Amino acid sequence: MSVLVEFAMFPTDKGESVSPYVARIIKMIDESGVPYKLTPMGTVFETETMAEALKIIEKAYSLLEPDCNRVYCVAKFDIRKGKSGRLVQKIKSVEEKIGKEVSK
Template identity: 65%
Template sequence: MSVLLEFAMFPTNKGESISPYVSKIIKQIRDSGATYQLTAMGTIIETETLPEALAIVQQCYNVLEPDCDRVYSSLKFDIRKGKSDCLSKKIKSVENIIGEVNK
């Protein structure tokens, strides 16, 4: 099974520049061992199960919670049985049609 999770999480009470807090989240995701892709507006992770994806979200919140009074998060899931490596395969599918997309 492939669980793709696109999410953004950040504190809303830490001013305009929140990259130090987002960096903590990305480090947590990287350390989890999950496949991930950082984008300008969020992060996409791929896990084999929904509980694994939700555990990463919880771990990311746990990183922010001690220092942040308010945390915003948005989540989108694409859960597909019988598939794997969807994060890269979806991009390759488009690239097979129009060529390289991330130059």
């Protein structure tokens, strides 16, 4: 099974720039070993189970909770049985159809 998750999580009570808080979350995802891609508007990662995906989101919150009074999170899930490696494959599929590399 493949669980693709696109999410963003950050404190809303820490001013205009929240990159130090986002960096905590990205470091944790990187250390978890799951494939991920950081984008300007969020992060996409892939796990094999919904439980693993939710655990990562819960860990992300636990990194902010001690010193943040208000945290915003939005998450989207694409769950597909019998597939894996979709973090890369979905982009390749579109690129093949248009005959051009769209991701760099």
